Amino acid sequence: MTLLVVSGLTVRDQAGTVLVEDVSFTVEAGERIGLIGESGSGKSLTALAVAGLLPPGITATGTALIDGVDIIAAPVDMISASEKARTGVRGKIVSTVFQEPLTALDPLMTAGRQIAVPLRRFRGLRGSALRAAVGAALDEVRLTDTDRIAGSYPHQLSGGQRQRVAIAMALACRPRLLIADEPTTALDVTVQAEILDLLDSLVAAHGSALLFITHDLPVAARVARHTHVLRSGRIVESGPIAELITAPVHEYTRTLVAAARRFDAALEGLTRD
Ligand SMILES: Nc1ncnc2c1ncn2[C@@H]1O[C@H](COP(=O)(O)OP(=O)(O)OP(=O)(O)O)[C@@H](O)[C@H]1O
Missing domain, CATH: 1.10.260 (434 Repressor (Amino-terminal Domain))
Structure with a gap:
């Protein structure tokens, strides 16, 4: 069953500058999708658009259809639906976890x-x-x-x-779909690993789908499966994360993989000394 269909999503700022361009992807029930890209590539705006939480002044076109099947009567387009309909979807079908928990907590x-x-x-x-x-x-x-x-x-x-x-x-x-936007980036490394393990096991236990957003390829590899690489607001490559790491096709993906390898090698060097 397809839970989310994002189609031709384009996000603009007040001046009309395109920040996310023609992004399309789907999330099946229980599936774990990764969105990877460097800072400013449009990951958060994509996530916010899907959750119906874009900040004021930012507008979106295209569709992000959430199908709750047995929970809501008809699919809801998170781009064009009323705030009431979107709030209902957020309570019953889609939840979010962001980088800084203080923004979510009162x-x-x-x-x-x-x-x-x-x-x-x-x-x-x-x-x-x-x-x-x-x-x-x-x-x-x-x-x-x-x-x-x-x-x-x-x-x-x-x-x-x-x-x-x-x-x-x-x-x-x-929720049927958990959107986690850099949920471990603000945490130190050991806590980061614990939180990733936790997310991994909870999503599996509940059968929730996961849209996992990160700039960090190794982090994505721990929890995501099929993954899209975003650069300058566009998806430049998609595939199972293991394939993206072992045989990246797009030059930008290769750069991400090389950067992660360099970091690993540096760490290894440090621990050997
Ligand atoms: N409220 C806003 N108003 C104007 N421009 C914005 C706004 N939010 C984001 N942008 C711009 O849109 C682009 C994409 O931002 P986005 O936050 O989606 O990137 P990101 O990949 O999630 O990066 P990061 O990991 O640093 O959050 C960036 O150029 C950013 O400066």
């Missing part, structure tokens, strides 16, 4: 209350069932001491804990 609300919001709104939970679901959501993202974490404000948590809370919120309503 600084004035405890972690537990934040996770309760979507559970109450979209799953209709109340009282003890709601409290139990909040606890289960925190357990699921492998947070220990869940009572303390539920009662903490975002600034009282570490970066890794905050990202786990943001993931718990994103997955609380069992």
Whole structure:
């Protein structure tokens, strides 16, 4: 079943400058798609357009059709649908996790209350069932001491804990599609690996599809399968990530692979010394 069909997506700024050009791809239910490209290549704007969250002044043409089949009556085009329809899709079908969890979290609300919001709104939970679901959501993202974490404000948590809370919120309503935009970039390397493992296993456990966005080829290789390479707002190459790494066709993909190899070699040199 096809969950998302992006077709001819073009994003422009206020002056009409094209930032994303004629991007098309699909996401099947349960599939893990990667979007890779250097900073400024248009990854985030593509993700935001699909989630119906483009910032003011930025406009999009083309379509991004989300098909919820049994959840919503008819497919919703996240580019042209009303804000109400898009909000419904975001609650029930599509969730997002971004680089900086503080942007997703309300600084004035405890972690537990934040996770309760979507559970109450979209799953209709109340009282003890709601409290139990909040606890289960925190357990699921492998947070220990869940009572303390539920009662903490975002600034009282570490970066890794905050990202786990943001993931718990994103997955609380069992989305069919999780859009993760550089979810580990702001974290240090060991926490990064833990969060990637966590995302990997949660997406598998829930059978959610994943649209994983990163500038980092090795990071993409850990969680994504079929992958698109974006450069200057356009898809320049697509294929299974293993093939992109072993036999990149486009010159730009080759540059990304070479950069990752150089980094690996440098690391190896450092650890040998
Ligand atoms: N709100 C905005 N107004 C104007 N231009 C924008 C806006 N957001 C992004 N851009 C421009 O659009 C282009 C693509 O940005 P985008 O954030 O999608 O890139 P990206 O690949 O996600 O990079 P990064 O990893 O650095 O976020 C860039 O040239 C950026 O400067």
